[in-house]
Amino acid sequence: MTDTVKYLLDEEHIPKDWYNIVADLPRPPEPVLHPGTMQPVGPQDLEPLFPMALIQQEVTAERTIEIPEPVRTVYRQWRPSPLYRARRLEQALDTPAKIYYKYEGVSPAGSHKPNTAVAQAFYNKEAGVRRLATETGAGQWGSALAFAGALFGLDVRVYMVKVSFDQKPYRKAMMEAWGAQCVASPSGETEAGRRILAQHPNSPGSLGIAISEAVEIAAQHADTKYSLGSVLNHVLLHQTVIGQEAMAQLEIAGDYPDIIVGCTGGGSNFAGIAFPFIGAGLRGGPKPRVIACEPSACPTLTRGKYAYDFGDTGHLTPLVKMHTLGSTFVPPGFHAGGLRYHGMSPLVSLIQELGLIESRAYTQTTCFEAGVQFARIEGVLPAPEANHAVRGAIDEALRCKEEGVPRTILFNLCGHGHFDMQAYIDYMAGRLEDRAYDSAELDAALAALPRVAAE
Ligand SMILES: Cc1ncc(COP(=O)(O)O)c(C=O)c1O
Numbered sequence: 001m002t003d004t005v006k007y008l009l010d011e012e013h014i015p016k017d018w019y020n021i022v023a024d025l026p027r028p029p030e031p032v033l034h035p036g037t038m039q040p041v042g043p044q045d046l047e048p049l050f051p052m053a054l055i056q057q058e059v060t061a062e063r064t065i066e067i068p069e070p071v072r073t074v075y076r077q078w079r080p081s082p083l084y085r086a087r088r089l090e091q092a093l094d095t096p097a098k099i100y101y102k103y104e105g106v107s108p109a110g111s112h113k114p115n116t117a118v119a120q121a122f123y124n125k126e127a128g129v130r131r132l133a134t135e136t137g138a139g140q141w142g143s144a145l146a147f148a149g150a151l152f153g154l155d156v157r158v159y160m161v162k163v164s165f166d167q168k169p170y171r172k173a174m175m176e177a178w179g180a181q182c183v184a185s186p187s188g189e190t191e192a193g194r195r196i197l198a199q200h201p202n203s204p205g206s207l208g209i210a211i212s213e214a215v216e217i218a219a220q221h222a223d224t225k226y227s228l229g230s231v232l233n234h235v236l237l238h239q240t241v242i243g244q245e246a247m248a249q250l251e252i253a254g255d256y257p258d259i260i261v262g263c264t265g266g267g268s269n270f271a272g273i274a275f276p277f278i279g280a281g282l283r284g285g286p287k288p289r290v291i292a293c294e295p296s297a298c299p300t301l302t303r304g305k306y307a308y309d310f311g312d313t314g315h316l317t318p319l320v321k322m323h324t325l326g327s328t329f330v331p332p333g334f335h336a337g338g339l340r341y342h343g344m345s346p347l348v349s350l351i352q353e354l355g356l357i358e359s360r361a362y363t364q365t366t367c368f369e370a371g372v373q374f375a376r377i378e379g380v381l382p383a384p385e386a387n388h389a390v391r392g393a394i395d396e397a398l399r400c401k402e403e404g405v406p407r408t409i410l411f412n413l414c415g416h417g418h419f420d421m422q423a424y425i426d427y428m429a430g431r432l433e434d435r436a437y438d439s440a441e442l443d444a445a446l447a448a449l450p451r452v453a454a455e
Contacts, residue, residue, distance in 0.1 A: 006083065014067075014072055018238055018241065021271075025350070030346070050225060058232060071122050092377050093398060101410070112269045117145045121154055124225055125153065129154065130154065137339075142158035149178065150179050155181075156175075157214075160182050167423070170419050186203050192216050192316065203330070207265075209330075213314075216316060231268070236275065247277065247280075260290045261293060262292060265385060292352070292359040293359075295362065297436065300343060305323070305449065306349060308321050322343045324344070339388070367387035367391045374394075383420055
């Protein structure tokens with residue numbers, strides 16, 4: 001038993017419920033505001049965009065939500081995902097730390113994103129929806145929704161951030177193979193896209209812009225709803241299968257984490273691994289240190305303001321209270337496309353305000369350095385986004401070495417990087433730059449935050 005490398009659970013141990021951390025927080029999340037009235041939205045305000053089952057999940061304070069059997073049936077294909085003990089990495093770092101990683105790259109799309117894509121496709125199909133519109137940054141989310149749409153018979157239209165669209169043509173091909181359509185964003189198809197192109201014909205795009213395009217399409221077509229791959233409460237909820245499984249797998253290993261590490265774009269894979277453990281701590285259990293790792297070129301948690309802001313650049317979405325760099329902020333075109341979002345999930349933001357997590361920012365070259373080191377030692381080639389978590393975990397393991405303390409580290413290896421090889425080519429050729437964001441642009445974006453009386 002002592003040399004075990006992977007901890008597997010059988011299909012019967014796929015969680016039966018998603019875990020909702022709202023039930024255990026000392027204060028409830030701030031209300032979502034209507035962009036016109038600045039008053040709290042009601043379920044009916046969200047109905048043009050989402051099916052009622054997902055709206056209910058967005059606002060519920062119930063601790064557990066039962067996972068519908070058809071969703072668990074699809075999960076069986078790759079869930080429970082493996083938990084690995086990175087024994088070779090521990091040896092190479094010569095650290096007394098134990099390092100575990102939960103590997104979500106085993107899903108058909110290659111990341112954690114299908115955990116929510118399958119659930120969202122299921123609820124939309126049940127509500128009689130014909131088509132879903134969405135955005136994608138890395139291409140992982142668009143692929144995941146294309147896969148889920150194929151299983152549930154839904155058309156899927158994906159607005160893919162231009163810089164990623166150009167970097168990753170095979171992601172587009174993958175989405176099309178599953179029957180979806182993928183368009184570079186900003187596009188000329190929507191008012192929001194045309195407005196950006198008129199001002200910035202060479203715009204690299206951003207998640208905030210692509211969200212505006214997808215929301216606009218959903219709002220204009222009765223048979224189309226909008227689907228979001230991160231940020232919202234129901235998305236984070238669906239991802240909690242990751243942490244629940246990890247807890248059961250660590251129990252088999254006879255361990256419990258002292259430190260949990262995840263990367264943060266909109267917060268969903270981080271919440272997925274961390275929330276079940278944070279919740280257990282809030283209910284009187286052990287309290288691990290939880291560390292969110294973000295890109296220093298888009299430092300939402302470490303530099304952003306905790307304020308009400310729009311979820312998109314075109315100001316079509318409701319306002320949410322979150323850590324934000326300002327909805328008009330367009331981060332430089334670095335390679336972790338899934339982390340190029342101006343905001344952060346309201347729940348992850350609140351949890352940071354409550355002092356339950358720490359956050360730190362890394363440059364992309366230090367993250368690729370960690371990712372290549374990890375690949376050479378452990379074999380798995382991480383997605384550029386996941387490299388931020390690898391960096392954080394390695395740094396913590398090295399700290400254990402310095403301090404001579406044998407801590408247990410758990411991190412989320414949320415996706416593989418098989419479609420991100422241009423980034424690795426650039427890194428290995430020494431061409432990867434650490435482009436700083438434009439401080440004047442950030443200041444302007446923060447100065448333009450909407451004024452909300454409730455703050
Ligand atoms: C592999 C991967 N990791 C992380 C992210 C960031 O999203 P989140 O913070 O919601 O997990 C993305 C988003 O596209 C992704 O593709």
